[in-house]
Amino acid sequence: MKVWYLDHPLQVRCQKVLIYLGRKHYVGICFGGFTSKQILFDADGNVHIDAAPQEYSQGLALFDYGAVSGIFDDALGAGINKYPTYFYNLINFLSNGPAVDCRSKAVIAFVTNHVSLLTYSRRIQITAVLDMLLTRLSEDDSEALIAILENFYWGSRLEKVPAMYHTYFFHWWYGRDGTICTPYKDNGVSLLKFSNNFFKHHNGFPLEQRDAAFALATKHKNYLPQLLFSILITFKDPNKPCPPSVQAFIDEVIEMLGDHTVDCEIAQT
Numbered sequence: 001m002k003v004w005y006l007d008h009p010l011q012v013r014c015q016k017v018l019i020y021l022g023r024k025h026y027v028g029i030c031f032g033g034f035t036s037k038q039i040l041f042d043a044d045g046n047v048h049i050d051a052a053p054q055e056y057s058q059g060l061a062l063f064d065y066g067a068v069s070g071i072f073d074d075a076l077g078a079g080i081n082k083y084p085t086y087f088y089n090l091i092n093f094l095s096n097g098p099a100v101d102c103r104s105k106a107v108i109a110f111v112t113n114h115v116s117l118l119t120y121s122r123r124i125q126i127t128a129v130l131d132m133l134l135t136r137l138s139e140d141d142s143e144a145l146i147a148i149l150e151n152f153y154w155g156s157r158l159e160k161v162p163a164m165y166h167t168y169f170f171h172w173w174y175g176r177d178g179t180i181c182t183p184y185k186d187n188g189v190s191l192l193k194f195s196n197n198f199f200k201h202h203n204g205f206p207l208e209q210r211d212a213a214f215a216l217a218t219k220h221k222n223y224l225p226q227l228l229f230s231i232l233i234t235f236k237d238p239n240k241p242c243p244p245s246v247q248a249f250i251d252e253v254i255e256m257l258g259d260h261t262v263d264c265e266i267a268q269t
Contacts, residue, residue, distance in 0.1 A: 003085050004085060005086075005116070005120075006116065011119075015112060017068065018111050019112045019260045020048070020049065023108075023264050025064070025103050025108070026264050030053070030057065031049060031053065031064055031067075032051075033067040034049055034067050036075070039071070062102070064102075065094045065097050066094065068094050069094035070095075072091060072094070085215050086114070089116065089222040090116050093229070099238075100238060105261055107232070107233065109232060109253075109254040109258065110233060113258050113260075114225060116225070120208050123211055124199045124210075126224075126228075126256070127196050130231075130253065130256070131196040133252050133253060133256070134189060136249070137249060142189065148230055149226075149227065149230050154191050154218065157218075160216075161216060164198060164214075164217065166201070167198040167201055167203070168182060168184065168194065192227065198210060236250060
């Protein structure tokens with residue numbers, strides 16, 4: 001089994017396209033779809049979509065997302081099991097589109113900072129900061145987040161990644177029934193805590209290999225992008241007023257990832 005990512009130049013180009021599109025949406029502009037030939041880069045690497053601008057609507061924005069999904073898929077996809085790590089998660093999100101407004105800062109932050117488009121060091125940094133931010137949640141908010149995450153028995157999967165043994169069993173004890181216990185639980189928040197500890201305590205493995213090991217162990221669930229999706233998109237119930245504590249947490253996550261809607265007048269040029 002192996003883990004492979006997009007080359008960094010491709011990560012940068014894909015991210016620039018999504019940032020450009022996200023800024024356009026944020027200021028009320030759509031294209032209603034476009035082709036790869038209409039995506040232009042100048043000598044300085046700045047992107048421009050050479051298509052007629054239209055007034056924003058959710059439907060047109062979804063056509064834009066669908067266009068990007070098709071372009072990325074044609075250029076970089078090779079079957080669901082042959083995509084670069086985490087990349088199919090991005091393709092799937094773009095092709096299906098979000099159920100909430102594409103102009104929201106949360107959607108734009110998720111798309112423009114998708115983990116498949118980031119370096120391994122940035123992904124590791126995100127897990128550390130996210131783990132810290134989660135500790136600030138109240139008990140009720142933390143339990144609410146755990147409830148919406150797709151939890152799975154991740155501890156048992158560590159048997160396939162021996163490099164993780166040391167961290168997982170660093171603190172352990174015998175339970176009353178004689179079984180070995182650790183401080184971790186099989187939920188998404190506890191897995192984030194484990195990942196942060198795993199990246200901190202290298203046990204002789206370089207950071208890049210640790211990032212690959214974590215991606216391999218959670219590959220079947222696309223854990224990191226799905227965790228960010230849950231926080232940014234589904235943590236806030238669209239049918240109920242959002243508690244201030246939850247909104248403050250989401251805003252902190254957006255700021256941590258990178259708010260590309262700042263100075264959006266640039267998108268109007």
